[in-house]
Amino acid sequence: MESHGHGHGHSNSPAPVGPVAARIVVGLLVAIGIAVIAGAVALWPGEQSVEIPLPFQTSGGGTVNTEAGTVISQDIGACGSASAGRVFTGNPTPPVGAGYDCQRSIVTIESGPNAGTRTLLEIVPGPGQPDIRTGESVRLVRQTDPSGTTQYSFNDFSRGLPLSIIVGVFAVVVCIVARWRGFRALIGLIIAFGVLVIFLLPALLDGAPAIPAALVAGSIILYAVLYLAHGVNLRTSSALLGTLTSMALAAVLSYVAIRMTHLTGLSEEQNTDVQAYIQNVSITGLLLAGFIIGSLGVLNDVTITQASSAFEIAAADATATRRSIFTSAMRVGRDHIASTVYTLVLAYAGGALPLLLLFSVAGRSIQDVLTGDAVAIEIVRSAVGGIALSLSVPLTTAIAALLARPGGVAESGTPAAPKPPARKSGRHSR
Structure with missing residues (x-):
């Protein structure tokens, strides 16, 4: 019998993708993953014997x-x-x-x-x-x-006890609302904290260069958090590739901005303590690592939203071209950029309120306040995060649109006509 059943079940699954685009994205992620593993091995901290800093010692010099x-x-x-x-x-x-x-x-x-x-x-x-x-x-x-x-x-x-109650309520609410995805996101948070404590901080204490160490730690966190929370699929892979690229861009921007503005970080008491008692750790390196790791949360939020938007648009309209998917998802992305930039700046401003209050009663000019090291750090941090955030939207949207649309859809918006089946010689049973 000659049957040509073309039913495709799309229950909760994204639209099919062109094999070339999928292979390129997956290949890039595999190559980056291998590089991250190699970087972790190369930067893995050795056995450390660090004296306890004076402010954290007992009178006898112990813990x-x-x-x-x-x-x-x-x-x-x-x-x-x-x-x-x-x-x-x-x-x-x-x-x-x-x-x-x-x-x-x-x-x-x-x-x-x-x-x-x-x-x-x-x-x-x-x-x-x-x-x-x-x-x-x-x-x-x-x-x-x-x-x-x-x-x-x-x-x-x-x-x-009160902290346990607050964290417990947070975990329960997340799991009730987001169900298993929320539970997996909590597991990802635990992994992220473990990466910082087990790898990044000891590596910086061991004298590892800040940018490679922060990029390796950030990449490990992103692979774990994104795939755990959102599943192993091309939708998540497009968001991951966009986030990794944006994080690398944030690292370059952070380095250039810190060099241009001559930020020292010594306006913060904890940085001064680190310089005084742990001389082998670079304060500038700590600033760089903080900029890079601090950008992950907001980048992850934006990129996964853009990837999901592109895939949902493609699934809802089978005739949409990659160009129209990109254009529609970018409209969502522009709104997201506007709201997230406010969130980014106000979050840093909220953390600096005590400092701004002290400056407000010191009688200093607004120019001196804004260009001082303490406030300038937050300004640069906000600006770098905002630039990386803004550029991550079109980048991730383009990757997602490429993966979300089947290769057989013509640019006119209609599916390309299928090729006629090859004629066979002989009789056909019907």
């Missing part, structure tokens, strides 16, 4: 150990008790003499070798000092003085 505690009572009274910071079981020793007043908090120690005992915290009220209340959970620094006596001091508030 700071913290224990859990709960404030059971508090009052305002004279400082100078011999029980301050010491371990006791009953009530603290009264202060000797009439000294200045301070906030006195009796804390039950709940972990470590002295669990079940108490200590006394004496804190002079003032700006920057913690406001501890009865019933609050705190973290205490435990260290031993030269005489061998254990001493406790306030370290920070205990945030383990």
Whole structure:
């Protein structure tokens, strides 16, 4: 029998693609993946023996150990008790003499070798000092003085439980709304954090060049996050190729911008600490790595949206040409650029609000404020991210339009006529 069934099931699957375009994109992604693996092997940090920076040492030069505690009572009274910071079981020793007043908090120690005992915290009220209340959970620094006596001091508030609740609610909401795709996205976040902690930070600490290390780490994150959250298909592959290209562009732009503006990063206290205590790490390199990694989230958001738009347009209109798919998806992309640029700039401005507040009362001119190192870093970061974001839209849309449209669709918008079947000699059974 001669049957010519041409039914194509497209249930939740993108339109077929031309084999040449698909092979080119997949080949590029495989080649980039191999290069990323080779880069990770070459830049993988070795065994490190880094001295603990002075601000993070105990008085004996060791690692700071913290224990859990709960404030059971508090009052305002004279400082100078011999029980301050010491371990006791009953009530603290009264202060000797009439000294200045301070906030006195009796804390039950709940972990470590002295669990079940108490200590006394004496804190002079003032700006920057913690406001501890009865019933609050705190973290205490435990260290031993030269005489061998254990001493406790306030370290920070205990945030383990509230943070766990907030993160748990976030994960539940994402999984309920996005279902398995949301769950896979959360797994991708864990992988991304692991890449930063296990590879990027140790590599920078080991003296690896910032741009290659950040590009390798960013590429690993993108491969894992995109394919986990959106599946292994050509739609995701087009977004991945666009994001990887845009990330490389962001790296070049970041390097040029930092060199042109002579940004140092030393206006930020943590960068100053790094320069003072970890001399083998380049502050400029840290800035570059931060620019590159910081651009991934917004680039990923835009590129996956553009790829999905192009594939949906192609699936909805079988007669649409690649040109019309590109044009239609770009209309979506322009709106996305406008909204995301606002998001990008306002996010950085929100993070710099305390700094801007200080500058506003310092009486400095607006030019000095904007061109100062601290604000200029955020301006350059926003500009570089905005340029990479804007260029990623047409790039990803073009790749997606190429993959989303079958090669047999004519540029007039109508399917190309199929070739007639070759005539066979002999009889045909019908």
